[in-house]
Every structure is written in C-alpha cells, then in structure tokens.
Amino acid sequence: MATGNHGGKRGFLERTTASFVDALEHAFYAEQTARADGLLQRLDARVKLVGILALILPAAAGRRFAVIGGLFAVAVVLAALSHVSFSVLLKRVWIAVLLFTGVIALPAPFVTPGQVVYHLPWLGWTVTSQGLTSAGYLVLRAETAATLCVLLVLTTPWNHVLKALRVLRVPAVLVTILGMTYRYLFLVLQSAHDMFESRRSRMVGELTGRERRRVAAASAGVLMSKTFDISSEVYLAMQSRGYRGDVSILDEFQVRRFDWIMLAGFSLISAAAFWLGR
Amino acid sequence: MSTTHSNGPVPIPVFDVCDVTYRYREVMALNHLSLAVKPGRRVVLLGANGSGKSTLLRILNGLCFPNQGTVRFCGKPLTEENIQNDGFGLDFRRRVGLVFQNPDVQLFSPTVFDEVAFGPLQLRWPEDQVRRRIEETLGMMEITHLKERSPHHLSMGEKKRVALASVLVLDPEILLLDEPTAALDPKSASHMIDFLVRARGGSKTIVTTTHDLDITEDIADDCFVFHEGRIVAGGPPAQILGDVPLLKRTNLLHSHLHAHKSGEVHTHSHLHPHEH
Numbered sequence: 001m002a003t004g005n006h007g008g009k010r011g012f013l014e015r016t017t018a019s020f021v022d023a024l025e026h027a028f029y030a031e032q033t034a035r036a037d038g039l040l041q042r043l044d045a046r047v048k049l050v051g052i053l054a055l056i057l058p059a060a061a062g063r064r065f066a067v068i069g070g071l072f073a074v075a076v077v078l079a080a081l082s083h084v085s086f087s088v089l090l091k092r093v094w095i096a097v098l099l100f101t102g103v104i105a106l107p108a109p110f111v112t113p114g115q116v117v118y119h120l121p122w123l124g125w126t127v128t129s130q131g132l133t134s135a136g137y138l139v140l141r142a143e144t145a146a147t148l149c150v151l152l153v154l155t156t157p158w159n160h161v162l163k164a165l166r167v168l169r170v171p172a173v174l175v176t177i178l179g180m181t182y183r184y185l186f187l188v189l190q191s192a193h194d195m196f197e198s199r200r201s202r203m204v205g206e207l208t209g210r211e212r213r214r215v216a217a218a219s220a221g222v223l224m225s226k227t228f229d230i231s232s233e234v235y236l237a238m239q240s241r242g243y244r245g246d247v248s249i250l251d252e253f254q255v256r257r258f259d260w261i262m263l264a265g266f267s268l269i270s271a272a273a274f275w276l277g278r
Numbered sequence: 279m280s281t282t283h284s285n286g287p288v289p290i291p292v293f294d295v296c297d298v299t300y301r302y303r304e305v306m307a308l309n310h311l312s313l314a315v316k317p318g319r320r321v322v323l324l325g326a327n328g329s330g331k332s333t334l335l336r337i338l339n340g341l342c343f344p345n346q347g348t349v350r351f352c353g354k355p356l357t358e359e360n361i362q363n364d365g366f367g368l369d370f371r372r373r374v375g376l377v378f379q380n381p382d383v384q385l386f387s388p389t390v391f392d393e394v395a396f397g398p399l400q401l402r403w404p405e406d407q408v409r410r411r412i413e414e415t416l417g418m419m420e421i422t423h424l425k426e427r428s429p430h431h432l433s434m435g436e437k438k439r440v441a442l443a444s445v446l447v448l449d450p451e452i453l454l455l456d457e458p459t460a461a462l463d464p465k466s467a468s469h470m471i472d473f474l475v476r477a478r479g480g481s482k483t484i485v486t487t488t489h490d491l492d493i494t495e496d497i498a499d500d501c502f503v504f505h506e507g508r509i510v511a512g513g514p515p516a517q518i519l520g521d522v523p524l525l526k527r528t529n530l531l532h533s534h535l536h537a538h539k540s541g542e543v544h545t546h547s548h549l550h551p552h553e554h
Binding site: 031157158159162179180182183184186187190230233234236237238239240241242243244246247248249250 | 448
C-alpha cells in the first residue's frame with residue numbers, strides 16, 4: 001500500500017490515514033523480510049528465540065563496553081547475513097532507542113557523583129566520568145537488546161514467534177490470544193483507515209481543533225462498537241468449530257543439524273560474553 | 279435413522295424446528311417458525327436482508343437458543359445443556375459445520391494452515407490425522423499455496439474458500455452456509471456454486487441462506503421463503519421461482535430502470551440469469 005504524495009501541509013485526517021498506512025506497511029515489510037532467504041530466516045524459530053535471548057542476557061548484564069559493543073557487532077552481522085536493511089534498523093531501532101533511552105539517561109552525567117570531566121558554561125552543572133559511563137551503558141545495552149529483538153521479529157513470521165513462545169512454557173491460551181490480537185489489529189486498522197478515507201473524500205479544507213476532537217471521539221466509538229461486534233462473532237465462530245475453553249495448537253517445527261550448529265554458536269558467544277563481561 | 283409410516287420408513291429430519299421464536303431485545307427475528315430439514319437434501323432459505331435466515335442458521339448450529347419453541351437434531355433436543363455435554367456436543371460439532379457470512383470473523387488464526395487445523399484440534403483428533411486431513415482439504419479447495427499466508431493478505435474470494443475449508447476439514451454431514459456468494463467476484467462466486475452443485479446426490483445435507491435467486495435452482499432441492507421471521511412458502515425451487523407475486527411480496531424480486539441501446543428507458547421486474 002502506498003502512502004502517496006499528499007504535498008504541502010497535511011491535515012489531521014491525512015496524517016491519521018497516513019499513520020494507519022505506515023503501520024500496515026511496516027507489518028508488510030516485516031512479513032516480507034521474514035520470508036527472505038537469509039541466515040536467521042533459515043533457523044528453526046525455537047532455536048532462534050533461545051539463541052537471541054542468550055545474546056540479550058549478557059548484553060543486559062555486561063559491565064564492559066567492549067563486550068556489549070561486541071554483541072552489538074554480532075547483531076549487525078546477523079542483520080547483514082539475514083538481508084535486514086540497515087536503513088530500517090537505523091530509523092526504527094537505533095535512532096528511536098537513542099532518543100528514548102537518551103531522555104532517560106540524560107540526567108545521569110549530571111547527578112552521578114564522581115570525577116568531574118566538564119563544567120557546563122552559565123548553568124555551572126558538572127559532568128562526571130562515572131555519569132557518562134552509566135549513561136553510555138544504558139544506551140548501548142538498550143540498542144543491542146532492541147536490535148536483537150527486532151531481528152527476531154523481522155526474520156520470523158509472527159505465527160512462528162507465537163509457537164516458539166510455547167518453548168518458554170507460555171500457556172497455549174495466551175499464545176492464541178496474542179495471535180488473535182495481531183490478526184484483528186489489522187482488521188481494526190483497515191476499518192479505521194477506511195473510515196478516515198471516506199470522511200476525507202467528503203470534505204474540503206482543514207478541520208478546526210474542536211472538529212478534530214469530535215471526529216476522533218466518534219471514530220473511536222464506532223471502532224469500539226465494531227470491535228465488540230467482531231469479538232462476539234469470533235467467539236461464536238470458535239464455538240461452532242468445537243471450542244470449549246481449551247486451546248490446542250499444532251507445532252510444526254523441525255530442528256536440523258544447521259539449527260544445532262547455530263544454537264551451539266549462540267551458546268558459545270553468550271558464555272564468552274558472560275565470562276568476559278563480568 | 280427412521281420411523282415407520284404407512285407408506286414405508288420416513289427418515290427422521292436432521293433438523294426439526296417447531297414453533298420457534300427468537301428475539302434480539304425488542305426485535306423479533308424469528309416468529310413462530312417451523313421447518314424440517316430432511317437428510318441428504320440441499321435446502322435453500324430465501325429471504326431479503328433481515329428476514330431471519332442467519333438467526334435460524336445460528337440456532338441450527340447450537341450457537342443461540344430460541345426464546346420459545348423447540349429444535350431437534352436427529353431426533354434429540356438441541357438445547358444449551360445438551361451442547362455443553364461432552365458426548366453430544368463433540369458429536370454435534372463434528373457433524374454440523376457453519377460457514378459464516380463474514381469470513382473475517384471465522385478466520386482468527388495467524389495462518390491458513392492454523393485456521394484449517396483449529397476445528398480438528400478442538401475435537402481432539404490425533405495430530406497425524408489432523409495433518410493428513412488439512413493437506414487433503416487444502417488440495418480439494420485448491421488453496422494449498424495459501425497455507426502459510428495470513429488471512430489479512432487474502433482476497434475476499436480466497437477468504438471464503440479458506441472459511442469453507444476450515445469447516446470441510448471435519449467432513450461434516452451437515453453444512454450450514456450463510457450467504458456463501460455474498461460480496462464475491464463472479465469467478466469466486468462460480469467456485470462456490472460449483473462446490474454446491476457438486477454436493478448434490480445426498481452425501482451431505484446442506485442448508486444455504488441467500489437472496490440470490492439466480493443460483494437457487496442450481497443449489498437447491500428444497501426451497502423456503504422467509505419474510506419477517508416467518509416461512510411464508512416452501513417447495514421445489516422451480517415452483518417458488520415461478521411465483522412472481524410471492525417473490526415481489528417478500529422483496530426478492532425487484533423492478534428497476536433499464537436503458538436499451540435504442541435509448542428507451544423502462545422499468546420491469548426481473549431476475550438476472552447468469553450465462554450458460
């Protein structure tokens with residue numbers, strides 16, 4: 001689905017519609033990447049889930065920049081071998097995480113006691129070496145963990161991620177609810193998109209603030225009502241095919257030699273990172 | 279299953295609906311309705327929107343229960359209590375399948391494969407049997423290539439076929455189809471009609487709701503006309519389709535303007551016959 005060029009300043013309805021389209025495009029990109037012929041895509045989802053978790057844990061626990069940086073480099077290499085676009089990682093992960101954790105880490109250089117390395121002119125605030133280090137750790141850990149998580153999601157079809165969660169003993173009913181949430185998110189998103197498009201097609205000019213609030217409230221109400229209708233219909237459809245409160249899922253995974261080799265690789269890197277980063 | 283009759287054995291109806299009334303709050307959806315569906319017959323319920331057809335299908339599928347009157351399935355009362363019962367409930371769900379009008383409510387699993395697997399797994403079939411049946415059903419419906427796809431990426435025609443496959447995988451003796459050709463393009467609609475035409479011969483009992491008169495003769499052995507929650511007529515399709523005043527009264531036949539090449543524009547009642 002293309003967003004198209006709206007040109008000039010975009011109004012409330014255009015921006016809202018475009019954000020729905022963006023969300024659908026992101027999901028579409030993720031599914032395309034998950035079906036590409038890359039290193040991580042060839043892995044069994046359970047092995048991938050366990051392997052990625054094994055890399056995230058030492059990144060979160062590591063106390064050396066070099067080790068966490070090394071794990072970040074591993075994530076970048078995995079991304080390259082799995083045909084995941086760096087520009088997507090930059091926009092959707094690295095910059096977003098930097099901004100988010102940057103805000104959280106911002107006070108650390110000023111409030112952490114330690115060796116002063118800089119004085120802010122006019123304000124007189126001091127920046128400490130220990131404060132900079134802890135802020136750096138926070139940002140680097142978050143970047144590494146987020147990159148690895150996004151790699152897992154981008155290289156694995158969502159339904160495989162869900163099934164792989166069963167390995168971690170996540171109850172079948174929770175896995176089913178997650179699957180249905182994802183499935184119906186698209187339906188609701190599509191409905192919202194259609195609603196806003198149809199309103200756009202019947203109006204000229206920009207809405208006032210009051211009108212925007214009214215449109216948003218009315219749309220939320222209609223969507224809520226549609227969601228209730230769909231959920232009761234879905235429940236009937238499930239009952240019609242024998243649902244009686246317990247959920248069963250077919251697991252279709254096969255662990256091959258390649259998966260065992262990769263699992264060993266993940267384990268080795270993880271153990272080494274724990275050892276060196278302690 | 280049969281009872282004796284002066285002219286020989288009479289089969290017990292698959293569904294015996296007796297004086298059923300159903301209300302959605304103040305709205306009367308079914309009004310003292312009675313109907314019997316004989317085994318092996320293809321029954322079409324004709325009616326305009328809101329005439330109560332879909333409500334009846336839900337009652338026949340044990341998803342809702344009448345405020346008044348009784349429904350029997352193969353001679354046994356179809357009640358909420360019986361449906362909750364493991365023995366009757368599992369057997370009923372195995373033997374009766376409903377395909378909803380809106381496939382989006384029926385396709386709730388992450389992939390087509392999972393969707394088709396849902397019914398057999400809930401009925402506790404062994405895994406190898408489930409896998410075998412899924413492959414057979416996907417092949418029969420010519421949707422094997424869709425099995426890893428997410429439902430939200432499918433066209434309406436594909437969704438309807440997957441919805442049908444998700445029910446056919448259980449090989450039900452009785453199929454309930456709610457507006458199977460609604461909102462389909464001509465090619466997808468013809469796939470669905472082909473399936474219903476092929477189903478003649480008594481191997482399955484099929485109850486289809488529609489307001490599409492063009493397909494009725496092809497897919498029905500028996501026909502019932504709904505109007506305001508009641509059955510106002512029943513009989514062979516040819517007889518029903520020939521009763522123009524009845525079809526007009528029940529909003530199944532309409533008049534609208536026609537433009538001809540000569541430039542003449544006029545109004546008349548008509549069907550829209552498809553090409554043969």
